[in-house]
Each structure stands twice: as C-alpha cells, then as structure tokens.
Amino acid sequence: MGQSDPGHPLHPVVGKFDRTGTLEAVTVSSGDPDVHASRSAQLFERADLVIPGGVNSPVRAFHSVGGTPRFIKEASGYTLTDVDGNDYVDLICSWGPMILGHAHPAVVEAVQKAAATGLSFGAPTEGEIELAEEIVRRVAPVEKVRLVNSGTEATMSAVRLARGFTGRTKILKFSGCYHGHVDALLADAGSGLATFGLPTSPGVTGAQAEDTIVVPYNDLDAVAQAFAANEGRIACVITEAAAGNMGAVAPQPGFNEGLRTLTRDNGALLIMDEVMTGFRVSSAGWYGLDGVAGDLYTFGKVMSGGLPAAAFGGRADVMAHLAPAGPVYQAGTLSGNPVAVAAGLASLRAADQGVYDALERNSATLRTLLSDALTAESVPHRVQTAGTMLSVFFSEDPVTNYDEAKAAQTWRFPAFFHGLLSRGVYPPPSAFEAWFVSAAMDDKAFSIIADALPHAAKAAAAAVRP
Numbered sequence: 001m002g003q004s005d006p007g008h009p010l011h012p013v014v015g016k017f018d019r020t021g022t023l024e025a026v027t028v029s030s031g032d033p034d035v036h037a038s039r040s041a042q043l044f045e046r047a048d049l050v051i052p053g054g055v056n057s058p059v060r061a062f063h064s065v066g067g068t069p070r071f072i073k074e075a076s077g078y079t080l081t082d083v084d085g086n087d088y089v090d091l092i093c094s095w096g097p098m099i100l101g102h103a104h105p106a107v108v109e110a111v112q113k114a115a116a117t118g119l120s121f122g123a124p125t126e127g128e129i130e131l132a133e134e135i136v137r138r139v140a141p142v143e144k145v146r147l148v149n150s151g152t153e154a155t156m157s158a159v160r161l162a163r164g165f166t167g168r169t170k171i172l173k174f175s176g177c178y179h180g181h182v183d184a185l186l187a188d189a190g191s192g193l194a195t196f197g198l199p200t201s202p203g204v205t206g207a208q209a210e211d212t213i214v215v216p217y218n219d220l221d222a223v224a225q226a227f228a229a230n231e232g233r234i235a236c237v238i239t240e241a242a243a244g245n246m247g248a249v250a251p252q253p254g255f256n257e258g259l260r261t262l263t264r265d266n267g268a269l270l271i272m273d274e275v276m277t278g279f280r281v282s283s284a285g286w287y288g289l290d291g292v293a294g295d296l297y298t299f300g301k302v303m304s305g306g307l308p309a310a311a312f313g314g315r316a317d318v319m320a321h322l323a324p325a326g327p328v329y330q331a332g333t334l335s336g337n338p339v340a341v342a343a344g345l346a347s348l349r350a351a352d353q354g355v356y357d358a359l360e361r362n363s364a365t366l367r368t369l370l371s372d373a374l375t376a377e378s379v380p381h382r383v384q385t386a387g388t389m390l391s392v393f394f395s396e397d398p399v400t401n402y403d404e405a406k407a408a409q410t411w412r413f414p415a416f417f418h419g420l421l422s423r424g425v426y427p428p429p430s431a432f433e434a435w436f437v438s439a440a441m442d443d444k445a446f447s448i449i450a451d452a453l454p455h456a457a458k459a460a461a462a463a464v465r466p
C-alpha cells in the first residue's frame, strides 16, 4: 500500500521540520492505513504530551516518511513486534548494534548475571579490562581504550583529546558525515539532520561552528586545500571510516589512505569514527577491510550489545594525555557500567567468523532482492554497500558524497518505505540512513522480504515528484 494507492484517507502527520527546524503542521498521505485506531497512534499522541515530538531521537518520529511510528513491545531474533501485535523483519537493528539479532540468549544471560550482582559501583571492575582487551585485540591501531556511554560522548572526547594533544583549535569534518550531536560536529551532518534537511542546529554558537571546517566527502583536494589555508591550525580530521549516515557511501579507493598521508604531513590527528562500522563490517570494523590506521578511533553501537556503552581509543602516546594519566579531562559517572560492559562483551564474544560470514551472506541476499524488485518496476536505483551496510538510492548514478545523496529521487522513498512496512518489513524511516542486517535472518525472513518487495517497488515507481 503505497502513497499512490487511491482511496486512502489522508493521515494528518504531527509535523515536519522546515529548514530552520521549526515544526510546521503538514498533511501527507502516509500510505499507512488504520493508524488512527492503532495502539501505536494512541501512544504517540500520549508521548507527544510529555516528550518533544513524542520520541527520544528525531528520526524515530517518521517525519520524512509520514505515518505513525510503531511503538515496539518486544523483539526476538530478526523480528520486531509492535504494541498492536504486528511483526516486522527488522532491517534497522537498533541503528546497528543488534548484529546477533534481538534477545540473543548469551547476551541476555550475561546481562541478567551482571544485573543480579549490582548495577553500578563507580569503581573499576574486571569486565572493563576484558572489554578493552577485546577491542585492542581486534583493532591493531588501538592500543588503549576509554569506555564512555554513547557514540556522541566518544567523538566529543576524541576531538577534545586531539585538540589537547596538538595544541590546535580547528577540526575538519565531511559534509554528510554524522558523529553524534556534538556541537562542533553538527555542521552539515548526516543522519537526522539530513533527514530533516537541517544545515546545523540552533543552539550551536558561532564560535563552535567557526572552528569546524566542512568539506565534501571523498574529495582529497578539498582536504589538501583546507590544510594549506589553515597551516598549523587543524588539530584533527574526523571521518566516518565508511560513511553510513547519508546512506551507505563507501570511501573511494585511496581516500582513507590520502587522509592518512595529509594528516601525518600536516601534524594533525586522524580520527576514524567507527561507531557504525566498528565490529559490524568485519571483526576489526572498517580497519579490517582497508587497513588504514587512524590515530584515534571511536566505537559504539555493536560494542554496546544494545545497552548504553561506547568507547574511544588509539595510539598509546595520544591516549596518555587523558586524565588521570595526563591533563585532558574526561570522566563519566556510569562509564564502564558493569551491565553495559557485560552486554557488549557477550556480543563481541558471540560475534565469531560465522556471524560475520552470515552478515555478508544476508547483506548480499538483501541487496539482490532489492535490486531485482526495483529493476522489475524500472525504478532508477543504486543499492550501495559499505561492507555489509547498504542503502537504496533512487539515482541512476553512483552516490559518492552528500550533494549526490541529496540529488537522488528521495521523494520515492516514503512510498517504498510504507510498501515494505505495511507488509511486515521495517527499513529505516529515512532515505539518508543505512540498512542493517543481522546474523539471525533466515530463509523465512527473506521470504517475507521477497513477498513485500514487489508492492513496495510498484509504490516507488508510482510515486510522484512533489
């Protein structure tokens, strides 16, 4: 049931952000029948009374696809179940973490055990060493690790450390890359800001934005020019090791290597943000695929096992500048929380080569199904991959940067999305997000996807340019 289906009632959507971030009332055909009566709709109304926009992270609100966000009751393996009892094959995996599928027995057991012996001590535990050792063992350029609570905290801390280490002020990031909602990193960011078309956020001061240089992704000349124009002033380049927050856009051959050379030659640090790619695209993350060593790394998502845990780490001499070993301050009441650490450690320990092989297979199968269905309806598209992450761009040409991602026929996406959702498949509710498979997916999951896709592809074909 796509947007093009005649006879659907128009569903009022709570609101949509305009470019300044103001919420304006709009009405769109959501292709989302019966939502008025659903328990999800009732909960969304109730949530909106006490939670801004009804959600605790913007993209969850379905603003860019229309319709009612599904409130989830429970999940197991690849299946999400909403409060109305509808099942969905989950292609978001909590935006990355759940590579093993939901409620994996080993992870649940580890969490239950940890919880039963105390939730938080504010003192060191052996589990923190084990998780740090696991990360250091997997990613060779990471010699020391500090645990934090979110990817945002990891990138914020890594940037502070880079500035403290180099004594420089400016940082360079790429348009369409998202590094969490750190003030200085919100400029031209992907993920939710891309979804809502926001160049940055009110509340970020001129001073914070001024020290951030933004250049196009996959453009080494622009990076070289920025270094030339800001000699001795750039503390670090921060990049997604492979971009996933403008949709999946892999670095072109030589791009990460070029960043390595330019940063080294100019005395700046290279921060590889592997919050999304880390421990998903290979056992050693994107580093395991291209072998380009950053000075600092950020991790989150998969290493959390689904609880709030993240990390940053890297070269021992740089990490030695962190308090209490050095002067750069960084701290956290709940950092290294024993329950989150137990979940992360159990997830990483369960993620053996068999899991990574399954992720490869499942990603390849999904890619073929998507492409075949859209080809059958003559919808212009590219299913792009970055390792096992993928996304659908409604574009004839490959997408290598944010401008090209925005130039795609994103107006086809809401119809495509609802075509899938209404038939039990849950992709990310935005044209600018990566899709995530889990190792839990089986033939049944793919047959549900294969059954849903022709309808979704028809809806995408029939969508009209606004």
Ligand SMILES: *Cc1c(COP(=O)(O)O)cnc(C)c1O
Pocket (backbone or CB within 6 Å): 149, 150, 151, 152, 153, 155, 178, 179, 180, 181, 240, 244, 245, 273, 274, 275, 276, 300, 301, 310
């Ligand atoms: C998700 C993400 C972040 C932010 O992590 P949070 O845990 O949501 O704060 C940072 N960088 C990248 C590349 C991400 O994908």
